[in-house]
Amino acid sequence: MIDYSALDTLWVLLAAGLVFFMQAGFAMVEAGFTRAKNAGNIIMKNLMDFTVGSLIYWILGFSLMFGVSNAGLIGGVNFLSTGLYEHLGLTIPKEAFLIFQTVFCATAATIVSGAMAERTKFKSYLLYSFVISAVIYPIAGHWIWGGGWLGELGFHDFAGSTVVHSLGGWAALTGAWILGPRLGKYGKDGSIHPIKGHNLTLGALGVFILWFGWFGFNGGSTLEADAVSMAHIFVTTNLAASMGAVMAMTISWTRYGKPDVSITLNGALAGLVGITAGTDIVSPLGAACIGAIAGLTVVLAIELLDQKLKVDDPVGAVSVHGICGAVGTIAVGIFATEGGLLYGGGAQLLLVQLTGVAAIALWTFATTFVLFKAIDLTIGLRVNSEEEVLGLDLKEHGTESYADFEPKVLLDTIQ
Amino acid sequence: MIDYSALDTLWVLLAAGLVFFMQAGFAMVEAGFTRAKNAGNIIMKNLMDFTVGSLIYWILGFSLMFGVSNAGLIGGVNFLSTGLYEHLGLTIPKEAFLIFQTVFCATAATIVSGAMAERTKFKSYLLYSFVISAVIYPIAGHWIWGGGWLGELGFHDFAGSTVVHSLGGWAALTGAWILGPRLGKYGKDGSIHPIKGHNLTLGALGVFILWFGWFGFNGGSTLEADAVSMAHIFVTTNLAASMGAVMAMTISWTRYGKPDVSITLNGALAGLVGITAGTDIVSPLGAACIGAIAGLTVVLAIELLDQKLKVDDPVGAVSVHGICGAVGTIAVGIFATEGGLLYGGGAQLLLVQLTGVAAIALWTFATTFVLFKAIDLTIGLRVNSEEEVLGLDLKEHGTESYADFEPKVLLDTIQ
Amino acid sequence: MIDYSALDTLWVLLAAGLVFFMQAGFAMVEAGFTRAKNAGNIIMKNLMDFTVGSLIYWILGFSLMFGVSNAGLIGGVNFLSTGLYEHLGLTIPKEAFLIFQTVFCATAATIVSGAMAERTKFKSYLLYSFVISAVIYPIAGHWIWGGGWLGELGFHDFAGSTVVHSLGGWAALTGAWILGPRLGKYGKDGSIHPIKGHNLTLGALGVFILWFGWFGFNGGSTLEADAVSMAHIFVTTNLAASMGAVMAMTISWTRYGKPDVSITLNGALAGLVGITAGTDIVSPLGAACIGAIAGLTVVLAIELLDQKLKVDDPVGAVSVHGICGAVGTIAVGIFATEGGLLYGGGAQLLLVQLTGVAAIALWTFATTFVLFKAIDLTIGLRVNSEEEVLGLDLKEHGTESYADFEPKVLLDTIQ
Amino acid sequence: MDQPIFKVEIITRPGKFEALKEALNELGVMGMTVTNVMGCGVQKGQPANYRGVPYTPSLLPKIKVETVISEVPVEAVIDVAKKVLRTGEIGDGKIFVYPVSNVIRIRNGDEGVTALDNQP
Amino acid sequence: MDQPIFKVEIITRPGKFEALKEALNELGVMGMTVTNVMGCGVQKGQPANYRGVPYTPSLLPKIKVETVISEVPVEAVIDVAKKVLRTGEIGDGKIFVYPVSNVIRIRNGDEGVTALDNQP
Amino acid sequence: MDQPIFKVEIITRPGKFEALKEALNELGVMGMTVTNVMGCGVQKGQPANYRGVPYTPSLLPKIKVETVISEVPVEAVIDVAKKVLRTGEIGDGKIFVYPVSNVIRIRNGDEGVTALDNQP
């Protein structure tokens, strides 16, 4: 116990605090990009997936992820995280590692709420959230970070483009697809009716909070206060996010005639998600390239999902986290200064990266498909149409989020 | 001077920054849970109790709290905090300790504004705020943390469940009770008319900010960057808050038929307040239990106050800070792994904890009763009914907080 | 590389994170203090000046500021910040220094957006933002912090009252003056029609965020985790801000009959801007005095600009950053405990401070005048009146920020 | 449709609606529609101050309560409104009475006076 | 101005406007004005709960659609509205018909029935 | 109540109210009530774009200014409104004139034309 580095511990704990704060960012982005009549429900979902997730990850998930590996597939069960976990060889106390991993788990879980917003039963969301934090995320996490087979293969996902963001994004895709679109989103004639977010300033605040927290998300994943690598991570994280925003703005300007605010905000997040896998091993220039790719990808992905596939994802979670997480992870195989294609490393790393992305996608689609279908067939996944029209705040929670303001009733409840 | 630990200092300062940021959390929670027509006033009260408190605590309060003790009752006066304070035996510079204590003092002071919201004269609030930061809090603080009699007794209040939160909560109770309820809250026939908060998303953001800041509040109270204890505190703080939210949600769901958003948010805060006293010396499981107790307590306390005692506390400050602060402090006597009842430590610690809670409650009720009564009899504590109906923003500050939005006039001004 | 201090690096990086977060503060203050119909545009401007600035500062600006000095006037060009920069003699990695300087640059750039709010073409703002981050700020920064002539002279601007805030403020003044007032602000008969901000709670949140971030802004400028100086800076920063708010409240109360919320918020910021230059070398009492001076100055400056000079600065950026930045820098010559007039240091330092303030003012007025005029004559600086009346959100970005709320149409679009 | 139908439109201070509604309910008037409006008349806005700049708002917030009646006499409604809303101060508001040509209940197609009968 | 002009005022559930508008457009009614209102009638608010305290809202959100017509017969508009808006449940709302004395188009000064013609 | 009373209802672009009010005040019309409304008519919403999806809003924000008059002739009000509000562009709006049966001032019980006299 005497050997822990106080400095490393302090950094990991501060980073955990920053990642915790990202929950506020998610809540604000998701609330801001959806309708006022469901804002309380979004808040509640974000709050509860964090709290339920914190508890169940402590009780069970942590051990499945970091317990001694069984054949590289799953960690050994140990309730209440009471084991010693000496095999991890940490320089920080186990509890510091636990809290840091807890907030990561909660991040993966919370991504889904935005994509399934405005029509999911609260009860069912709670159940989903319990299962993903207890089992689905920890097992995938074990594969990559817990001593599992993907980590062994050399898969590089430094702070979780794949294990956190893609996993969350694919779960979001499965959920949004099984749920179906919000009432009124797609006309019978194939027309698309946009449903606007109710609070762009709040959404933007959420993006700034997420970006702020991301310095902890990426930086803390060093698990030690190493001067050079921390500094490098801050720089690459910031450049990729900046480039993501610039790119998304440019593309939206070109394609839709005006620089779109919410898409540009998505672009910054896309850059952040994209750089997360390789933030430690790509150069600043590589980071800017990855940011640009993510910023471009996110706009096209949103279009594809919303307009072609007609999967209704109100906040763009699938595109930002799922698709850009995958793209960013793959990009490591190209831009890694050691082993990357562009740096003469050949296709070896790239193939491993592709394998990891595919494996996690498969795992997530399979497990969440079963999960959501099971929920749908038992307690039901979706509220009824009266509840949806009047809003989840009123029907699911008996509240209204903005009691003193006159709503634009006309627009608010068009079916 | 050469001996200060830069690492310890950095941690305490960062923690002070986090606790400062809790002011934003309080402002958002309190503004969000009250009406739009008083939002500017709430902001102003939060801003001014921090600024006035910062100044007077520096000028006087710090010395009353940490000056050389006079019989364990009060510290020796020393203006502008210019003394050496070597008797404290700090490993960090005095100024680091001063700023950390300043933000704690401001936390105690600001709790009151929520309970007295929407009807208190601004001038009178300023006066209250001055006195609590100059005298009432520092003296109580001296008893516990400044070398006073409660500390000597072995009273354990690690980061201030009692000295900060309960004290703030009891002052809030005295204030709200002397002020009387908001116009229209209670009908002549005993009926209760709910007065809804105007901005639930902002309120939720405030809760997330508070939780984020609480890692500094509890963690920084170590006053040193000790790896093991910092990590332990992060874990227990997070588990108690999570459990508080889960419990409050469950109870509200059971009692009122739906999972209530604002009560669940209160539950998270209740868990945080509850764990503050024992965060360093209860186990993670103990923390979860304390969180659960706080989450249950807060719902019942809100009901009791609002529906039985008819004390109108718009944001639930008395229940969250006063009652859950007391409950959490007492729980230390039960759950402390050394000395707690459940760990075979007997009733000794429990009795000391009860004594401390009672002493601070008495002190606070007595002093704030005199204070608020004196204000009431001189400059008056409450605005007149026209001011209350039209809103404090308009009448006290000549402003409106949301000039571009159409208010729901009907609901806004029902008496 | 082996010699970097991990602790120093951690502190500088955390401080950079805090300063980054100030962008959220600026965005919220500026959005909150202007009209709902332009909120998305403000967000977009804040986001893009940060992202564009981050990129161009990395590509070019950093080298102009910190490259080997050419005659004390400008640093040697070096693209993509790839040089070694060993002449800086840093104890932290270059990349840590780069990210810290990047967020400072972005702060200077973003100040302008508030003053030019609600009427500037987005495209033109982007262009301005590019140039200030690429050239104007880096060169001024070189003079003071990069080994340039002002630094050599002994000019003391610890964390940038002048180089960041005044520079931003003077650019804001030039911009607001060339642009002209918002439609309807000043009647033909010389009357003044106030145009209210749309979201005071958001504005207040922004101020709290800025204050929180300022601990990093001032504290991190030590560039090392020195216990005594960090602690001292936290204390002086906090006292000046507190005093600024108290003073501005008092003055507004006296002059306008009621304690004005938005002016008091400006007062806190004025205190922060004012103390930034001397935070390390004035005593706590000196800091309180500087805060008081700034709090008084800001109210009078806002009046002067708005009512006498009729320069329309919706958020008070010129007064807060420009004027209080200058005043705070000059105050160093008076209050510095070593070299200050009041401490028997004579007028020497004071004269140097005056020189520095004047030099930066001249530089900024000259360069931004040319810049804004050039933009005006080519792509145009101001939107047309239809765009201004309907709002930049709609016309520049094709969005509305609060789609679910009924606007007060009447007030919103009065010309 | 032999009985004439009228719309009584009451423009008054916000915050008075609950009292008015109760009084009208007692009279048997159960249906009404309320709108937020801004008005100017004899009453003027009070001079105020924004960031140091004095100004006087030209419109004041009011509520407009509309009720269409037939069996209850217009005078009775007016009397009740006057009783409940009068403070004697400027700004109490005005009542306008309009002729109505017809009333239809959408739910069941009732027309005329029957459509105003509020028994479900 | 030989042809009588009427205002048809439809008070109904929010969320029904798009359907109503389309149906009226088909009938040739192109101009209409919509307002958010709060109403009470047969339909009562549903009991709810705020922080544990039960209460019943006394007003419900509704929309008011006003259309001034002359050539299109009032009955046709009423029939269409009944068809589109009727659910048979309490709260479907009411239609009020008022006489109109005159109509003017500001843009070109057209008066009376011509002013209602919506060809630009 | 020998003199007929009319309500003139002006639906026009937001942002025009101040000018209209001043012009009406000059004419001696002091009382008016303003409401936010959404309207459709000849003018259509402009095609826009939300997150890449094109759409056209079907309603446009307008203001409704109502003034009840008697001594001031309806024509004078109409003329003033036309003068102040006409841009010649589609969307200038419409004026509707309605008969009013009675007016009551709540403050003192004045009825009919006297109730419209805005001397306190």
Ligand SMILES: Nc1ncnc2c1ncn2[C@@H]1O[C@H](COP(=O)(O)OP(=O)(O)O)[C@@H](O)[C@H]1O
């Ligand atoms: N001639 C009018 N036409 C339309 N609305 C009016 C008229 N006169 C008054 N009002 C409305 O009635 C409200 C109250 O009228 P006001 O004259 O101020 O009060 P009082 O009648 O009590 O003196 C006004 O704010 C306005 O909304």
Ligand SMILES: Nc1ncnc2c1ncn2[C@@H]1O[C@H](COP(=O)(O)OP(=O)(O)O)[C@@H](O)[C@H]1O
């Ligand atoms: N007499 C009336 N005068 C004015 N508005 C009325 C009247 N009766 C009903 N309304 C309006 O019509 C709405 C629907 O009426 P309601 O009686 O609840 O439904 P229904 O007619 O379908 O039973 C009410 O909320 C109210 O706004």
Ligand SMILES: Nc1ncnc2c1ncn2[C@@H]1O[C@H](COP(=O)(O)OP(=O)(O)O)[C@@H](O)[C@H]1O
């Ligand atoms: N027949 C009508 N009934 C009710 N309101 C109408 C009618 N025609 C127009 N309006 C209102 O007047 C507004 C302006 O009318 P519009 O026809 O667009 O302009 P213009 O008359 O200048 O061509 C519409 O948005 C609508 O609110």
